[in-house]
Structures are given as C-alpha cells and as structure tokens.
Amino acid sequence: MGKREDILNATLDLITEEGLQSITFSKIFKRANVGSATFYHYFDNKEVLVNELYKNTSKQMSEFVIKDYDIAATLYEKFRFFLKKTADFAISHPNELWFLENYAHSPFISEEIRNAVDPTISEFINIIAEGQRQGIIKDMNPVVCFQIVGGSILFVIRGHLSNKYPLSDSEIQQTIEVCWKGIKV
Amino acid sequence: MGKREDILNATLDLITEEGLQSITFSKIFKRANVGSATFYHYFDNKEVLVNELYKNTSKQMSEFVIKDYDIAATLYEKFRFFLKKTADFAISHPNELWFLENYAHSPFISEEIRNAVDPTISEFINIIAEGQRQGIIKDMNPVVCFQIVGGSILFVIRGHLSNKYPLSDSEIQQTIEVCWKGIKV
Amino acid sequence: MGKREDILNATLDLITEEGLQSITFSKIFKRANVGSATFYHYFDNKEVLVNELYKNTSKQMSEFVIKDYDIAATLYEKFRFFLKKTADFAISHPNELWFLENYAHSPFISEEIRNAVDPTISEFINIIAEGQRQGIIKDMNPVVCFQIVGGSILFVIRGHLSNKYPLSDSEIQQTIEVCWKGIKV
Amino acid sequence: MGKREDILNATLDLITEEGLQSITFSKIFKRANVGSATFYHYFDNKEVLVNELYKNTSKQMSEFVIKDYDIAATLYEKFRFFLKKTADFAISHPNELWFLENYAHSPFISEEIRNAVDPTISEFINIIAEGQRQGIIKDMNPVVCFQIVGGSILFVIRGHLSNKYPLSDSEIQQTIEVCWKGIKV
DNA sequence: GATGAATGAGAATTCATTCAT
DNA sequence: GATGAATGAATTCTCATTCAT
Known part of the structure; x- marks a missing residue:
C-alpha cells in the first residue's frame, strides 16, 4: 500500500x-x-487532494451500487436494485456519503469533476427512460425523476443517521415502494 | 439596528x-x-457565531414556509402548500439552504441546536399523521414520510441549482404530485 | 466602602x-x-493603579510592623520587635508581600514611589545607627545592615511559603538570634 | 548552533x-x-519557553557559582566562596537574577521545574550540615540556615542595584562576615 | 459619579507550502 | 521517493482605553 x-x-x-x-x-x-x-x-495542493478524494469516493460508491447488477432482471427489479444498493451504501458508509454531499457544492471541486458522468447513475437514468418508453413510468425529465427517488432514499437514511429514528429493512422497502408508486403511471 | x-x-x-x-x-x-x-x-468565538446564524437561518426558513398557511384548507392542499413553499424558499435562498444543509452535520453546531424542534416541520408532520388517521396516507413512521417527500423536493431543487436542468413551475408541481401519489393509500 | x-x-x-x-x-x-x-x-491608567496599590500595601505593612512599638524598650528588644513583626506580616500576608517584592523592581513603579521613605523602615535604621553609636552594633552602612537582617528574615519566610519547610515560632526566634549575633560587635 | x-x-x-x-x-x-x-x-507555547528559560538560567547561575570551587578548601573558605560567587553573579547578571526571582513565583513555572534540586545549592547546604556535624555551625535546619545567609547576600546586592548605596568589595566581605558570625557556634 | 458598548492596534498562534538533504 | 525543519502571510483573538449616555 x-x-x-x-x-x-x-x-x-x-x-x-x-x-x-x-x-x-x-x-x-x-x-x-x-x-x-x-x-x-x-x-499539488489542497484542491487536488479534495478533488482526488471526491473522484475516489464517487467511484467507490458507484462500484458498490452497480455490483451484482442483473442486466436480465425486469425493469421494476432493476429500479428496486438501484435504490436498495444506494441505501446499503449510505448506511454502511455514512462518512463517505456525507463527504460526497458536502463537497459536491464546494468551490474546491472543479466543474469538470462535479459534472463527470457516473456510469452507474447513467444506467439508473437509462432504466427510468426505458420505463417511460414502455409506458410504465410517468413522462417527465428522467434526471428530475432520478433526483426525486434519490432524494427520498438518501433523506430517509440521513434521518436515520441523525438519530431521528431507527431503521429496519422494512422501512427501506417501504420507501422504495413509495418511490415506485409515485413515479409509475 | x-x-x-x-x-x-x-x-x-x-x-x-x-x-x-x-x-x-x-x-x-x-x-x-x-x-x-x-x-x-x-x-464568544466563531462557534457561537455559526450556531447563532444557524438558529437565525432555520427560523427564517421556518417562517418563510409557514407564511400564508391556511389552517382551514384541505389536507391535500396543506400538503401541497408545504412542499411548494419549501421549494420556493430553496430556489430563492440557495445559499441559506446550502448553509443549513452543510452546517447541520458540522461539529460546530451544538447538539441542542441541531435537535431543536422546528414548529413548521412539526406542523407538516402533524398533517401527515392526520392524513394517516383519516386513512388517506399510507401507514408508516410520519417522520420517515416527511424525509421522503422533503428529500424529493430538495433534491429536485438541488439538481436545478447545480445546473443539471432548468426548472419551471410545472416540474415543481409534477414533483409534488409524485410525492403525493407515492404516499397516499 | x-x-x-x-x-x-x-x-x-x-x-x-x-x-x-x-x-x-x-x-x-x-x-x-x-x-x-x-x-x-x-x-488615569494601569500605571497609576499599580503605583497606588504599591503605596497602599507598603503603608499597610509599615503600619502593621510599627503597631505596639514600645519606644521605651531596650535597643535589643526594639531590634527583635521589628524583625518579629516583619515575619508576622510576611506569614499572614503572603500575597501582599509577594506583590511588594515583585513590583518593587517593575518599571511600572515610579522612582518617586519606589524611593519614598518608609517611616517604619527609617525607625528601624535609626535603631541600628543608634546601636552603632552605643558601640553595640558593628560599624557599617546602616542601610546595608538593614538589608542583611531584612533579607534573612524574609528569605526564611519565603522558604516556608514555598513549602521548603514547616516554620514554628522557634525557627523565627532562631533566625532573629542569628541576625543579632551577626551584626553585634 | x-x-x-x-x-x-x-x-x-x-x-x-x-x-x-x-x-x-x-x-x-x-x-x-x-x-x-x-x-x-x-x-508549544509561551509557557514552555519561559520554563525552558528558567531551567537554563538556573543552570547558568548554578554553574557560575560552582566554577573554581576548591573541594580541598576549609569549611570556612567554602562558605565564603559560595556567598562571594553568589554576590558576583548577582552583580554581574542583575537581569538574570531578577528573572529567576520573579518567575519562581509565577504560575507559568511548573511545580516540577520550580522544585528541581540544584546541585550547587545542595552542595552549599551540605557544607552547612557538615559544619554543624563538626560543631562549628549552630544547630538548626540547614535549609533555613541557607535561606538566612542567601537572603542576606541577595538583599544587600538588591539594595545596591536599586541605587540605595554604592557597593565595594569591602561591603560584600563585611556581609559575608556578618553571615558567618551569625551562624557559627 | 457611573456605565458598558465600541474600538483598533497589536498579541499569540496556525497554516499551506518550500527547500535542502 | 521520502523527509521534516523552516517559513511568513494570514488568522483568531485580547487588551487598555474612550465616548456617548
């Protein structure tokens, strides 16, 4: 090392x-x-360190979420998969999550890195768009849709990490259901 | 002054x-x-200043959101009201929002202040609980439910503020609809 | 007050x-x-305060030492009296003593006040001079003689106040005896 | 360096x-x-500097006084030697002396350093104790005895440094004589 | 006579960064 | 490649003193 x-x-x-x-x-x-x-x-300097760390941590999250992704699963299953894995990462890596959320807005993070396309997120957004094409998911900007469901799941974890409530798997499943029900036609 | x-x-x-x-x-x-x-x-020192500012800004947001709240409105209208006003504040006060989100996790903010109960949020959670009592909203921890819808709306604004997409009123209305559809029975 | x-x-x-x-x-x-x-x-300022305090404390010590002075006593008794009362003051007013010793050298204390003639000290020096005139005390600068015996008694108290040793009345009497024996013809 | x-x-x-x-x-x-x-x-901070300086200056005085110490000399000569060297140091290093006297009482100086045993002082006290064993010096706590003679010599120098009187070698010799006469049997 | 909010010069201390080895 | 002593500009914070009330 x-x-x-x-x-x-x-x-x-x-x-x-x-x-x-x-x-x-x-x-x-x-x-x-x-x-x-x-x-x-x-x-070279502090900025470079923080950017590097941001890239690293982003990649770590991205790879964690995509791991065991079943390309043959149904659209609904894929949707559930992404949200569940996101929740798993957030719970098991609270500090990484928090770093990503905070520094995403920081002037330290260069535009280039902030806007870098994450393949896992791309895939998730593709799934949403595909659902819309199939008439399963409501018509709307798929990136907005991604923010809706991503925000839901992350805020639920946040509340838990802030000691607002305990969180069992059933609450997470419930949250995913709410998201799905909200966006489907 | x-x-x-x-x-x-x-x-x-x-x-x-x-x-x-x-x-x-x-x-x-x-x-x-x-x-x-x-x-x-x-x-006394920097910490005290930041705490004070946090209290102030929290209060500012709280008061902005509750302003013009119609106690006689229907439950659905009230729900929409809270989310719409939250979105309005977030769009018109991006820096305040960002300050609140970042510093809420900071060690600078004292436990006491971080955990202070916000009356506007309390009222929103009450509305959710009331909806559940009336059988309109799904049965779940109302605080979790609050995080779900709050996370959705704030992430949608965030995406906009990060220049991911333009945002018209219709997208905000859409988001609110998604939230409502997701949590209602 | x-x-x-x-x-x-x-x-x-x-x-x-x-x-x-x-x-x-x-x-x-x-x-x-x-x-x-x-x-x-x-x-008017810090200097004036410190000078005033110095004057006050000097006077306090001076009056403490001279109290109950028996003008009719023998020269030897008077000598003992001054040293004993000095020791008594030092033991019972350690902080006043310490203030006087430290600030006497401070640039804060004006020349005028530092050199002000203390009537109690004058009387003590007179006693020494009188002893010399009577041929009881060795011939030397009476002020030097005063410093010798004053230094002895104050350092003995200092050592005690610094926890170097306990101090009973017998050690004080012993010290006074040493002083007297040292300076007498 | x-x-x-x-x-x-x-x-x-x-x-x-x-x-x-x-x-x-x-x-x-x-x-x-x-x-x-x-x-x-x-x-680490000011305190550490002052402590270090105190140690240094103590050592400087200690080494100055012990320099040229003749272990074969008579007890009386040794006694004179210590007082004379102390006076020499005090006259030639008034600021060091004053620093030591003032800061010894300061809260800055740690207990540990304040109470550190000085080898030169130990030797002087040993000489006094030896004199007592030989029946030359009066029986008393040797540390008290040390304070008596040390206080005499230092106060005499102090008086001189405060411009109370000029000081030639003969006054110093006189002072040493007074000290010796006072403590001997 | 009594007050305490307001001050700016200056004190102690920290920080990201460099350079000789 | 690895080091850590050295740096000075910047930062936080303190202090004796003033002034309007």
Whole structure:
C-alpha cells in the first residue's frame, strides 16, 4: 500500500472524526505517517487532494451500487436494485456519503469533476427512460425523476443517521415502494 | 439596528457572495463596519457565531414556509402548500439552504441546536399523521414520510441549482404530485 | 466602602489567585463590580493603579510592623520587635508581600514611589545607627545592615511559603538570634 | 548552533535589554532571525519557553557559582566562596537574577521545574550540615540556615542595584562576615 | 459619579507550502 | 521517493482605553 493511498485514507478518516472544517494538513501528515513534502509529491495542493478524494469516493460508491447488477432482471427489479444498493451504501458508509454531499457544492471541486458522468447513475437514468418508453413510468425529465427517488432514499437514511429514528429493512422497502408508486403511471 | 445584527447580516451576506470556505473574520468586520473586539463583545468565538446564524437561518426558513398557511384548507392542499413553499424558499435562498444543509452535520453546531424542534416541520408532520388517521396516507413512521417527500423536493431543487436542468413551475408541481401519489393509500 | 477601594481590593485578590502576569483590566472590572469607565474615573491608567496599590500595601505593612512599638524598650528588644513583626506580616500576608517584592523592581513603579521613605523602615535604621553609636552594633552602612537582617528574615519566610519547610515560632526566634549575633560587635 | 538555541538566547538578551514586561514574540522572532512558525516548532507555547528559560538560567547561575570551587578548601573558605560567587553573579547578571526571582513565583513555572534540586545549592547546604556535624555551625535546619545567609547576600546586592548605596568589595566581605558570625557556634 | 458598548492596534498562534538533504 | 525543519502571510483573538449616555 503506497503513501498516496495512506494520505487519501487518512483524510477521509479525519473528516469522519473531526468534521470537514477542522482538518489541517499537519493532522493529515501525522495520521498518514507521511512527511509534509511527501504529500506535495503526490498532490499539488489542497484542491487536488479534495478533488482526488471526491473522484475516489464517487467511484467507490458507484462500484458498490452497480455490483451484482442483473442486466436480465425486469425493469421494476432493476429500479428496486438501484435504490436498495444506494441505501446499503449510505448506511454502511455514512462518512463517505456525507463527504460526497458536502463537497459536491464546494468551490474546491472543479466543474469538470462535479459534472463527470457516473456510469452507474447513467444506467439508473437509462432504466427510468426505458420505463417511460414502455409506458410504465410517468413522462417527465428522467434526471428530475432520478433526483426525486434519490432524494427520498438518501433523506430517509440521513434521518436515520441523525438519530431521528431507527431503521429496519422494512422501512427501506417501504420507501422504495413509495418511490415506485409515485413515479409509475 | 444594533451591531449584533450587523454582524449576523454581514456573515450571511458573505456566505452568499463568497461561499462558506473563504469567509474570514476580518472580512466580516469590514463588511459589518465593526471593530474586531466588538465582535467578541457579542460572540464568544466563531462557534457561537455559526450556531447563532444557524438558529437565525432555520427560523427564517421556518417562517418563510409557514407564511400564508391556511389552517382551514384541505389536507391535500396543506400538503401541497408545504412542499411548494419549501421549494420556493430553496430556489430563492440557495445559499441559506446550502448553509443549513452543510452546517447541520458540522461539529460546530451544538447538539441542542441541531435537535431543536422546528414548529413548521412539526406542523407538516402533524398533517401527515392526520392524513394517516383519516386513512388517506399510507401507514408508516410520519417522520420517515416527511424525509421522503422533503428529500424529493430538495433534491429536485438541488439538481436545478447545480445546473443539471432548468426548472419551471410545472416540474415543481409534477414533483409534488409524485410525492403525493407515492404516499397516499 | 467606595468603588475605589473595591478596585484596589479586587486587584490584590486577583494577583493572589492568578498571579501577576495574567491579570487584565476586564477581570478587575468584573471582580470589582465596576464599569470600565468607572475605573478611569479613579485611576488615569494601569500605571497609576499599580503605583497606588504599591503605596497602599507598603503603608499597610509599615503600619502593621510599627503597631505596639514600645519606644521605651531596650535597643535589643526594639531590634527583635521589628524583625518579629516583619515575619508576622510576611506569614499572614503572603500575597501582599509577594506583590511588594515583585513590583518593587517593575518599571511600572515610579522612582518617586519606589524611593519614598518608609517611616517604619527609617525607625528601624535609626535603631541600628543608634546601636552603632552605643558601640553595640558593628560599624557599617546602616542601610546595608538593614538589608542583611531584612533579607534573612524574609528569605526564611519565603522558604516556608514555598513549602521548603514547616516554620514554628522557634525557627523565627532562631533566625532573629542569628541576625543579632551577626551584626553585634 | 540550532534555531532553538537562537530563540532562547534572543529571549534572554531581550529580557536583559528591555525588561520582562515589554517582551513580545515578534521581538523575539526578529532578534532570533526566526520565522514565527519556527518558534512553535520548538516550543508549544509561551509557557514552555519561559520554563525552558528558567531551567537554563538556573543552570547558568548554578554553574557560575560552582566554577573554581576548591573541594580541598576549609569549611570556612567554602562558605565564603559560595556567598562571594553568589554576590558576583548577582552583580554581574542583575537581569538574570531578577528573572529567576520573579518567575519562581509565577504560575507559568511548573511545580516540577520550580522544585528541581540544584546541585550547587545542595552542595552549599551540605557544607552547612557538615559544619554543624563538626560543631562549628549552630544547630538548626540547614535549609533555613541557607535561606538566612542567601537572603542576606541577595538583599544587600538588591539594595545596591536599586541605587540605595554604592557597593565595594569591602561591603560584600563585611556581609559575608556578618553571615558567618551569625551562624557559627 | 457611573456605565458598558465600541474600538483598533497589536498579541499569540496556525497554516499551506518550500527547500535542502 | 521520502523527509521534516523552516517559513511568513494570514488568522483568531485580547487588551487598555474612550465616548456617548
């Protein structure tokens, strides 16, 4: 495992423990067991680090969600699959989720990276569009539709992570049902 | 208008203009026309300022949403009202919204303030519970239900604010319809 | 009891509790229950306060030591009296003592006040000079002689106050004996 | 010579030149030719610096006094030696002396450092105890005895440094004689 | 006489970044 | 490739003092 990974891991760990605001480079150096100059060997500056981390974490989430995706499943099953896997990731990786949500708006994240097309999301949006073509899902901007169902599932997890309520699998299933019922014709 | 207000206003203005990351105290002092020590006369430190601002902004949103609330309206109308007003606030106050979402997770915000009960949200949750009692809305944890519909509407706005798509009133109405259809029996 | 006294008392109290270095005016204002401007009504600035305190405390010590002075006593008895009373004051007013010792060297104390003649000390030095005239005490600069015996007694108390050793009356008597034996012919 | 030494030296120089009260960090940085952050690389904060300086200065005095100590000398000669060297140090290093006396009582100096055993003082106290064993010096707590003679010599120097009187070698010899006569049997 | 909000100069401290090794 | 001592500009925060009431 290289120093570069150490730095990225240490940064996410620290975000987890102390919150985004209070992170300093020297904390990262100490945590990653890395000299300060070593950092600059791998990352030109803070911005580059954060962008890299954002890319990494995005990819991690994307790959987690798409894993075990059954291309032969029905449209409804695929829809359920995406939301369920998203919920699973959010619950098991709360800090990654939180980092992604916060930094997506940050001036640090370059336009290019923020707008990069995520293949998993693309596939999900394709599924929605396909559903619309088949007359199963309501006609609307499929990206808006994606935001509707994505927002629902993520906010339900958020509420749970903020200790507003316990969350069992049945609530998650319920949420997915609500989403499906809402958007279907 | 006292210096304390000046400081709070200047801070929010600066967040609006420059984003959260780049704000420094000296910028606040200059903007508020206030000596540095004056700041510390009113706020013990940065944390206190941010908490105060969070309380203020929460209240602002809460009051914006509840304004013109018609207690005599039907349950469906009330539901639509809350989501529409939330969307209106989000669109017209993007920086306030972003500040609230980001800082809600920050270690700066005290547990006490984070968990404070918002009367507008309470009323919305009550409406949901009332709908359930009347057999109009599906039986589920009303707070979870609130997160579902709130997440939908806010994510739709977010997507718009991130330039993913233009947003006309008809998309907002559509979103509200999806929410209602999803949760009703 | 006037505000002026309150300020002086509060200042000495704070020196006692927190040490000289860490005293600030706002602490004094709070402790004395006095507005900041009230302070400046009585004392032009910090220097004046410290000088006033120095004068006050000097006088307090001086009056404590001279109290019950028996002008009819023998020279030896008078000598013992001064040293014993000095020791008594030092033990019972450690903070006053410490303030006097530290600030005597401070640039804050004006030359005028630092060099002001203390009547009690004058009387003690007179006693020494008288002893020399009578051929009882060794011939030397009486002020130097005063420093010798004063230094002895105060350092013995200091050592005690610094917890180097317990101190009973017999050690004090012993110290006085040493002083007397040292300077007598 | 490292930066750490530079900082300590600059601090002592400044105390010597300007007195304790007026020292600021930026003066130290300039004098030591050191960036501000460099200071914090070596010393966690002001307190640590002052403690370190206290240790250094203590050691300096200790080494000055013990220098040229003749272990073969008679007890009386040793006694004279310690007092004479103490006086020499006090006269030639008034600021160091004053720093030691003032800061010994300061809350800045940690208990541990304040109570550290000085080998030169230990040796002096041993000499006193040895004199008592030989029946030359009066029986009393040797530490008290040390304070008696130390206080005498230091107060005599103090009086001189405060411009109360000129001081030639003969007054110092006289003072040492008084001390010896006072404590011997 | 008494007040305390307001101040700005300046203090201590932190930070991202560089450079010689 | 790896290091960490060194940096100075920037930042947070303090302080003695003033002024309008």
